[in-house]
Amino acid sequence: MDYQKILQEIQEEVQELLHKGKVADYIPALAEVSPAQFAMSITLFDGTQFSIGSADTLFSIQSISKVYSFTMALQFYSKELYKRINIEPSGNPFNSLVQLEYENGKPRNPFINAGAINVTDSLISYYGNDNITYEQVLEFIRSISQDSSIDSNLVVSNSEMEHGHRNLALANLMKSFNNLDNDVYEVVQTYFKHCSVEMSTKMLSRSMLFLANSGVDPVSGVRHISTAQAKRINAVMLTCGHYDASGDFAFNVGLPGKSGVGGGIVAVVPNLMGISVWSPGLNEQGNSLVGTKALELFTTKTGISIF
Numbered sequence: 001m002d003y004q005k006i007l008q009e010i011q012e013e014v015q016e017l018l019h020k021g022k023v024a025d026y027i028p029a030l031a032e033v034s035p036a037q038f039a040m041s042i043t044l045f046d047g048t049q050f051s052i053g054s055a056d057t058l059f060s061i062q063s064i065s066k067v068y069s070f071t072m073a074l075q076f077y078s079k080e081l082y083k084r085i086n087i088e089p090s091g092n093p094f095n096s097l098v099q100l101e102y103e104n105g106k107p108r109n110p111f112i113n114a115g116a117i118n119v120t121d122s123l124i125s126y127y128g129n130d131n132i133t134y135e136q137v138l139e140f141i142r143s144i145s146q147d148s149s150i151d152s153n154l155v156v157s158n159s160e161m162e163h164g165h166r167n168l169a170l171a172n173l174m175k176s177f178n179n180l181d182n183d184v185y186e187v188v189q190t191y192f193k194h195c196s197v198e199m200s201t202k203m204l205s206r207s208m209l210f211l212a213n214s215g216v217d218p219v220s221g222v223r224h225i226s227t228a229q230a231k232r233i234n235a236v237m238l239t240c241g242h243y244d245a246s247g248d249f250a251f252n253v254g255l256p257g258k259s260g261v262g263g264g265i266v267a268v269v270p271n272l273m274g275i276s277v278w279s280p281g282l283n284e285q286g287n288s289l290v291g292t293k294a295l296e297l298f299t300t301k302t303g304i305s306i307f
């Protein structure tokens, strides 16, 4: 298949949508990003990459980091993790407090904010220290991306901490239900630092290979998680990866995926490739408007999806 040609067609077709989305301005440091940017990359199992647009530009991965932290928590806790977090779609906005109250402080899934904050808390308990947790997650991201240059942008995480009232409220609510072990500020700060990691679509598509290959990095041969765990992470990406637009994403794209409010999306094609797309303008549910469309075009044009 001529992937490069398909990516070129997609870039042309999404041009008219580039000004339609709105950048995430609730994080002031992200409000400054120009919305009319676009990049898309795919990485095959032998490491070959095809890209279009600004595929080397680094951007804030935000909630895509939730896939990495969830993977690590599963490595350490396995099924025990589900005592503190569910794995059902929320059907609610990513930062909703209401459902968490009704459900006694147990987050619906690891990909809404409450769930990811809870996952971070479990990692801090495992490592016994918030800074070590931050560094270990960063190391894990570097290792699955095979790129030691990956780092966080602390201007973004500090900006988020200053305006992080709602995420702090989620953490406090979980603490009040005895479903958070560590200090609320330390947990939320560590979560924000992971969200502020910066990567390009080339790096992100590379980082998804182990999930496309049943837990084993097909290039390095390293097993990161069990086959069963890879299946579960992909399932949660499919059902919960796009907040209250997860059904829509599954319907239109047909792949496990995870979005972030920085405008990035990752997607997994089992047994074939990792994909990433970036365009900072978001739709109403906080997912990249052009990114979602580009992935829909990709699966439609190639006929590749999990269905």
Ligand code: GLU
Residues within 6 Å of the ligand: 061, 062, 063, 064, 094, 095, 113, 160, 167, 192, 195, 259, 260, 261, 262, 286
């Ligand atoms: N750091 C963001 C927040 O907690 C992540 C949200 C997202 O990317 O969807 O609000």
